[in-house]
Amino acid sequence: MTTTNFLRMKKWKMTGIIILLLAITYGSSMITDFDVMKGIKSIPGTIAWIATNLIPDAAAMENLPKVLSRLWETIILSVIASTTAAVCAFFFAIFGSKTTQINRILAFSTRLIASVFRNIPVVAWALVLVISFGHNVVTGYFALFISTFGTLVRMFMETIDEASADGVEALNATGATYFQMVFKGVLPDTMPQMLSWLFYMIETNIRSATLIGLLTGTGIGYLFDLHYKRLDYGTLGLITLSIIVVVIAIEFTSNKVRRMIL
Amino acid sequence: MMSTITLDRPTEQVTSKEASIAAQTVLELRNIEKSYDMKTLIIKDIDLQLKQGEFVSIIGPSGAGKSTLLRCINRMIEPSSGDIIFDGTNITQLSKSALRKQRTKIGMVFQHYNLVSRLTVFENVLHGRFGYKSTLQGILGLYTEEEKMLALSILEKLGMKDHVYKRCDQLSGGQKQRVGIARALVQQPKLLLCDEPIASLDPNSSKVIMDHLKEISQSMGITVLVNLHQVDVALKYSDRIIGLNRGSKLFDDLPKRLSQMDIRNIYGAEVDELIFE
Numbered sequence: 012m013t014t015t016n017f018l019r020m021k022k023w024k025m026t027g028i029i030i031l032l033l034a035i036t037y038g039s040s041m042i043t044d045f046d047v048m049k050g051i052k053s054i055p056g057t058i059a060w061i062a063t064n065l066i067p068d069a070a071a072m073e074n075l076p077k078v079l080s081r082l083w084e085t086i087i088l089s090v091i092a093s094t095t096a097a098v099c100a101f102f103f104a105i106f107g108s109k110t111t112q113i114n115r116i117l118a119f120s121t122r123l124i125a126s127v128f129r130n131i132p133v134v135a136w137a138l139v140l141v142i143s144f145g146h147n148v149v150t151g152y153f154a155l156f157i158s159t160f161g162t163l164v165r166m167f168m169e170t171i172d173e174a175s176a177d178g179v180e181a182l183n184a185t186g187a188t189y190f191q192m193v194f195k196g197v198l199p200d201t202m203p204q205m206l207s208w209l210f211y212m213i214e215t216n217i218r219s220a221t222l223i224g225l226l227t228g229t230g231i232g233y234l235f236d237l238h239y240k241r242l243d244y245g246t247l248g249l250i251t252l253s254i255i256v257v258v259i260a261i262e263f264t265s266n267k268v269r270r271m272i273l
Numbered sequence: 274m275m276s277t278i279t280l281d282r283p284t285e286q287v288t289s290k291e292a293s294i295a296a297q298t299v300l301e302l303r304n305i306e307k308s309y310d311m312k313t314l315i316i317k318d319i320d321l322q323l324k325q326g327e328f329v330s331i332i333g334p335s336g337a338g339k340s341t342l343l344r345c346i347n348r349m350i351e352p353s354s355g356d357i358i359f360d361g362t363n364i365t366q367l368s369k370s371a372l373r374k375q376r377t378k379i380g381m382v383f384q385h386y387n388l389v390s391r392l393t394v395f396e397n398v399l400h401g402r403f404g405y406k407s408t409l410q411g412i413l414g415l416y417t418e419e420e421k422m423l424a425l426s427i428l429e430k431l432g433m434k435d436h437v438y439k440r441c442d443q444l445s446g447g448q449k450q451r452v453g454i455a456r457a458l459v460q461q462p463k464l465l466l467c468d469e470p471i472a473s474l475d476p477n478s479s480k481v482i483m484d485h486l487k488e489i490s491q492s493m494g495i496t497v498l499v500n501l502h503q504v505d506v507a508l509k510y511s512d513r514i515i516g517l518n519r520g521s522k523l524f525d526d527l528p529k530r531l532s533q534m535d536i537r538n539i540y541g542a543e544v545d546e547l548i549f550e
Contacts, residue, residue: 181387181453184349185460186376186404191411195400199391 064244067252071245078234078246082253085230088148089216092155097209100125100160104167105193110176113189121164129161137223146228154223159212170204171197203272210265214258221254299325299463299496300346305355307341307520315341316352317520323464328490328497330507333517334540339500342517343466346498347379348372360463377404380457380495384469386449390442394433394452397441398424401459420459427455431485447478454485458493465489467499471506483510504536 040047103121105111112118137154144150178196187195224232231250238246300323307316315338323329331339344350346357348364357364364375380401388397402420403411416424428437431451436444441452450470457465467486471479487510490497501507507514508528516524516531516539524535 175389177383177385177387178389180349181381181383181456182400182403184347184376184379184381185401185456186373187400187411188373188403188408190408191403191406194412195392195396195403195414196389199389202391 065248065251066245067249068245071243071249074238074246074249078231078250078253081231081234082250082257084148085220085224085232086217086257088151088230089155089213089220092152093159093209093213093216096156096159097163097205097212100163100167101205103160103164104171105197107164108168108171110172110179111193111197122168125161125164127161128157129165131158133158133219134222134226137226141227148227148229150227151220151223151229154227155216155219158219159216163208163212166208167201167205170201170208174200174204203269206272207265207269210261210268214261214265217254217258217261297324299323299327299360300498301356301358302346303356303358305342305345305357306353307338307345307350308353315520316345319355319520319522321515321522321525323496323498325463325496326490326494328487328499328510328512329515330499330501330511330513331515331517332501332504332507332539335502336519337517337539338520339517340468341520343468343498343500346464346466347376347381349381373404377460378463380460380462380465382450382453382457382465382467382470384472386446386453388441388449388452388456391440393438393440394428394444394455395424395437397452398428398455398459401456404460423461424455424459427458428452431455432481445478446474447481450474450478450482451485454482454489458489458495462495465495465497467497469500469502472502479506486510504531 036047039045103125106113107118107121107125109118133154136157137150140150140153144153175197178200179192182192182196220230221232221235224230224234225236226232228236231254235247235250238244238250300321302319302321305316305319305321306314308314319342331342333339341350345352346359348357352365355365359375360378362375364372367375389400396414399414399416399420401424402416406415409415425434425437428434431454433448433451433455436448441449444452453470465486470486471482474482483506486497486499489495490512499507499511508531511528513526514524514528514531515522516535518539518541523538524531
């Protein structure tokens with residue numbers, strides 16, 4: 012095959028893929044009766060509606076103290092859930108990681124547990140836990156804890172595998188005990204990366220906590236639900252804005268802290 | 274400088290007649306074999322004796338089993354069969370905790386230094402004391418004044434006095450390797466296992482490292498076993514050379530007895546031009 016032929020083949024392949032994607036989009040909108048053009052046309056109207064209704068007015072601002080106290084509750088909940096999950100996840104990650112595993116059976120079972128926890132969506136956990144714990148903060152805590160734990164075990168395990176095989180070998184050769192090796196060989200080199208993941212999970216959890224609050228009747232999610240049902244869109248806008256501000260603030264702090272410890 | 278500081282070592286068993294022999298022979302390997310898949314042997318029936326203060330090099334082509342053999346000695350890799358008698362104890366049968374105790378007397382130096390890069394030189398060197406400590410003492414970093422002095426004096430001896438409080442990721446390769454050696458020496462070992470200690474270093478740093486290792490074997494009486502792939506370096510520094518090919522020991526004698534024919538046997542016929550270019 013000549014080079015021109017080779018390149019031409021590649022171009023044909025690319026064209027084929029694009030045509031296929033277009034066909035899939037068109038086909039699925041046919042089946043679901045979704046009019047793409049109508050969807051695009053309604054965008055300006057939506058923006059206008061948001062601009063007129065979701066901008067917090069004076070009446071909505073009166074709700075600010077209430078919003079802030081609920082938001083604080085949500086922040087605290089996600090911080091507590093994330094940090095406790097991180098501590099547990101660290102130990103599970105150590106037992107599950109290839110470099111620090113004690114034996115294969117324990118490693119396999121920790122990975123399995125983490126995988127189950129991770130792959131069930133946080134909303135599903137909340138719905139299930141509401142039945143056993145009722146509509147309160149504890150339900151929200153456990154739902155966040157479980158899904159955060161599952162995700163962090165996976166992330167921590169990868170961090171440990173990447174960073175510390177050499178140091179682990181050296182410490183084992185000096186006659187160090189298992190936990191000396193973990194705390195002095197693995198932890199120092201993986202700490203910054205793991206803290207990064209923890210901050211990321213705190214951010215994610217503030218967003219998730221809002222959603223879980225809808226289901227469990229707690230935190231900012233509860234307030235959101237309440238004002239949504241009252242058609243009080245001004246306050247709804249206020250709530251949304253405050254969530255955005257908090258998430259950005261946390262992202263900003265986490266970046267700063269990360270740079271400090273690196 | 275070094276001799277002024279001595280730490281209590283776990284009491285060594287000395288019994289009458291055997292004492293003189295035990296003091297001579299630090300390590301003895303008997304019929305060591307290693308196989309990962311029960312079919313092919315990585316290490317074939319190796320017998321080996323190392324005396325106190327001896328400097329011995331293992332040479333051989335890549336994949337000859339040099340690293341595997343070295344790691345079998347402190348059971349970082351579990352040998353499939355055979356006996357390892359170290360310091361008068363057969364360590365092949367030892368339990369995990371007893372093995373840990375024995376490992377404190379075997380220092381190890383690695384090709385990639387294997388330091389905890391975000392910790393300081395001082396902390397990394399003190400890691401060599403973990404084998405003498407309880408888990409909690411180690412985790413909390415509780416070192417005695419003597420241990421800290423020992424670490425400092427070793428670092429000074431290796432010319433690393435100015436870098437004690439530097440983080441290891443700021444050091445050059447040669448400096449990192451000296452930290453690696455210091456960590457091994459702070460264990461107060463009887464045997465030093467060095468796995469390709471100069472393979473990632475430039476010629477100048479290589480010389481510094483090899484000189485230090487030679488000095489350690491001569492002045493401190495520590496047996497040094499080094500994996501090398503440079504024949505010329507092995508010839509220059511060793512008291513004895515061991516040639517390994519495909520897991521078998523083909524040569525075990527003084528450097529001056531290593532003939533071109535031996536080298537050809539060890540490395541295979543085609544590569545002799547590479548070694549004597």
